[in-house]
Amino acid sequence: MAEKRRPKLAVWKFSSCDGCQLSLLDCEDELLALTDQIEIANFPEASRAVVKGPYDLSLVEGSISTSHDAARIQQVRRVSKHLVTIGACATAGGIQALRNFTDVRELIPLVYARPEYISTLESSTPISSHVFVDFELHGCPINKVQLVEVISAFLHGRRPVTPGYSVCLECKRRGNVCVTVARGEPCLGPLVHAGCGAICPSYQRGCYGCFGPMETPNPSSLSEMWLAGGMAPDEVVRRLRSFTAAAEPFRQESERHEK
């Protein structure tokens, strides 16, 4: 009897730091076992071998910030049965989406001596702005335990189990003392998607929002509390504008305080 065909996995990179695809290689205990179950068919960071598509599961890292990439993601979608975006860049535009709040033409000469050599779009956008995305895994970086869950869910044809509640719940579960209540530390936790395991509050600092907004956040409630506590509006704007600045709830709320 012929060997059962292993599903084909592809990993694609767009504008990003490589940290989320690295999370796959950081699954040190699971990596070799995983490759018994799936064929790593296209993962340039790990292999020079490329198996032709179509692919059963594509993991996409990074945001779209050039016209070349805007065309390339269409091609990736065409060869992918399922497409899952991994990380804050792919799900929300990433830190590079800070350009969306300014004129990118003013930024280029600050970094590059010959602006005419640089080709870039005016905004950095998530993958879902360009193609249909089957599932979004949040995080800057993603949590590798959640990554293994997502891969195994797609292998078995079920939805991944990744909670949509806020970091606050994870904090309670860990038994952390609330950094805001106890010390007045500004913390984005009430607005932010769970998944990291409440790392920052466990290290005595407020959450800075790597996992982006949760499913139904109430950003103005938090920012009004900050303002009432004496935080300057420009600091409120900065706190809402980091790795998922372009995610809709954070974008709207930060713009409200800019006026």
Place this chain on the structure above:
Amino acid sequence: MKNRTIKVGYLARVEGEGALYLQVKGDEVTDVRLEIFEPPRFFEALLRGRSYGEVPDITARICGICPIAYQMGSIQAMESIFGVKVEGPLRDLRRLIYCGEWIESHVLHVAMLHAPDFLGYEDSISMAKARPELAERVRMALRLKKLGNEILRLIGGREVHPVNLRVGGFYRVPTRQELAPLREELYWGLEAARQLVHWTAGFEFPEFERDYEFVALRHPDEYPIMAGGIVSNRGLDISLDRYDETFQEEHLAHSNALHSVIVGRGAYLVGPLARYSLNHDRLSPLVREEAGRAGLGTVLRNPFKSIIVRSLEVLQAVEESIRLVEGYEMPDRPLVDYEVRPGVGYGCTEAPRGICYHRYEVDQAGLVRDAKIVPPTSQNQKTIEDDLRGFVPQYLDLAEDRLVWHCEQAVRNYDPCISCATHFLRLEIERT
């Protein structure tokens, strides 16, 4: 005269997106371009107006493989502006987490990205599945990499983009008991790292040497990681504030990364080969002994042997981690107090791929007015191109696919991190 073009459209087993293009006329390489098409992300521009405290979290995102380098460089720069000195156990903890990054990043490159080139496999997974003894090597490497990541996780909160480093020290420092479980695994790691050195030293290496200008940090008594002045084998010996007058970045049409040169002299090399050759006397006696057994002298000019140096540096980092863990006393406070003041500051550390330079200017309120960051890969880019120019002519008789593979291997000698330098590789060799 026979002309050829050699192209690699998307260089694999490097971090980021790049391509390689070579033009060959007869037996002469007439053009080499390491093309970096990783989209620009404009970090230096986006940092303007951000608060100094946010900077280390933002610069971490330049690179998922070596975030500590980008955090520490910006932290050092801010601390130099505010006049903060971080010493004792806080400094030791910083060195320990940086050792973790060296272990994790170097082992990833040595075993997963570079070793398959020497043994003729497309990747480490197929290498592991080919022969049981190679599977054992890969398993051992993964466990060693995991150890490096465990150091990052324990001190920093997580492996990629740790959250615990800040200007002045840490948000929270570990107790002695929290670090203690590392000890046993580190002693295993010491033997595993020696095995890694023996394994890589047994590979076959192309005969290829160049007379590089090596540039690295140098410290009075440490193998350089986080401190020291910048030195070279051609007389350079400067403090960090003279970096900008000594080195210059050029912007070329084929790359979204800037090329660095030494003003008036040209290309130079940073990273393991430079660190080793300029700081052999700062390695531990054990590492020097292993280097000798591996057949290395005190200076190394064959870039293909950088894989042995990375393995030696893993050994050094494991050994130092043992010392740091065993000697650790929890400090009373997780950070040193400081006052924000305006000024210009500099930071430079030895990222796994070489020196990583930062300069910031902040205002009265601690907001960034200007930022400059020079990653190691952009400093090596010109040297990588020069290596190919020198290396390719002796292999022109090879079949196309073998030649292309050799070129890729020569690029991977540098463990280029293109995400940092912008920042991936496509290889094209044109023979016209």
